[in-house]
Amino acid sequence: MSAAISSSLFSLAPAQSLTQPRNLRILHSPTSLALPISPSLCLKSNRHPNLFACCSLNVQDSTAQDTPIEKRNVFLLFFCQFHNFLGLNMDLFLKKLIWVFTEYPAFPTVMDINQIREILPHRFPFLLVDRVIEYNPGVSAVAIKNVTINDNFFPGHFPERPIMPGVLMIEAMAQVGGIVMLQPEVGGSRDNFFFAGIDKVRFRKPVIAGDTLVMRMTLVKFQKRFGIAKMEGKAYVGGDLVCEGEFLMASGSV
Numbered sequence: 200m201s202a203a204i205s206s207s208l209f210s211l212a213p214a215q216s217l218t219q220p221r222n223l224r225i226l227h228s229p230t231s232l233a234l235p236i237s238p239s240l241c242l243k244s245n246r247h248p249n250l251f252a253c254c255s256l257n258v259q260d261s262t263a264q265d266t267p268i269e270k271r272n273v274f275l276l277f278f279c280q281f282h283n284f285l286g287l288n289m290d291l292f293l294k295k296l297i298w299v300f301t302e303y304p305a306f307p308t309v310m311d312i313n314q315i316r317e318i319l320p321h322r323f324p325f326l327l328v329d330r331v332i333e334y335n336p337g338v339s340a341v342a343i344k345n346v347t348i349n350d351n352f353f354p355g356h357f358p359e360r361p362i363m364p365g366v367l368m369i370e371a372m373a374q375v376g377g378i379v380m381l382q383p384e385v386g387g388s389r390d391n392f393f394f395a396g397i398d399k400v401r402f403r404k405p406v407i408a409g410d411t412l413v414m415r416m417t418l419v420k421f422q423k424r425f426g427i428a429k430m431e432g433k434a435y436v437g438g439d440l441v442c443e444g445e446f447l448m449a450s451g452s453v
Contacts (some may be wrong), residue, residue, distance in 0.1 A: 231277045266303045308343075309334045310378070318381050319374055324351050327371035328378070332413075334381060339417040342375045348408040363406040368442045369397060372432040376416040380428055380448050395427070400444035416446070426450040 267318055310318075310331035319326065333341035346363050353361040373394045381392055406412055413435045420429040434442040 202213065211425070253412055282379040307332055315342075315378065318378055321374060325370075326374070328374045328414075331375075331378060333415075334378070337379065337418065339415065340375050340379045341415045342378065344412040344414065345372050346406055346408055346410045346412055350408070353408060361408040363410075363412070365400075365402050366401070368406060368412065369400065370394075370435060371412065372414045372416060372434055372442070372444070372447075375414045375446055376428075376430045376432065376446055379416055379418055379430070380450070388405065395439060395447040397447070398445045400442070401441050404436065404439060404441045406434075406436055406441055412436060412441070419445075 264413075275425045308330055312329060315328055316322075316326070316332065319328070321327070327344050328342045329345050331340055331342045334338075348361060350363070352364055352367060356362060356364050377392060414432065415434075416430050418428060419431050422428070427447065430446040430448060432442075432444055432446055433440060
């Protein structure tokens, strides 16, 4: 067993254990690579320290743990350990890794831009959602905005240091909230749906050109009689929280 471990490509082992072989380490991370789920287990390469993958260990949040992104990391973890302990042929091992990354892409498409345009009334240059990667009807949605230097707000914000304006991050998150609200499960309509207010907004880190903004919007409370919805929103870049806040959405005539 020890020989198979020492010659393996990847290793797993506890960070604070004195009873495990020293070449095994378990790395606990506060978040997974793609979505914020805590804690997580990281698989690190022995030969390439910068190569690692994580999977969630948070069994209490079964809904969040069962996202396609988390499944991808679990499969990656399984195949790496299969290679470690059973001496899997390297060619077969690489084929399995390719299968994991193609079958479970980092950002799976649940709704593409054309489907988003059918739901949201926004159009260029104010449509700030590129793809929906997770959707729970009437409850929550996770979507991404690819921030590029070609976005029309960068020439003025700022010429020497392109940073995505915070108000546009809030608008992008509100649009993700609109995808949740403008669905039959909630009963919204694009003809009478409005962004009503925000509260407890915090900007944690700047978002720059080249970043992928991952936004999660969750419906907290919906008063159907008054057409008022309260949503909680968080946005991440590379697993780090960059923006959060509470949103009020309203449906009805003005």
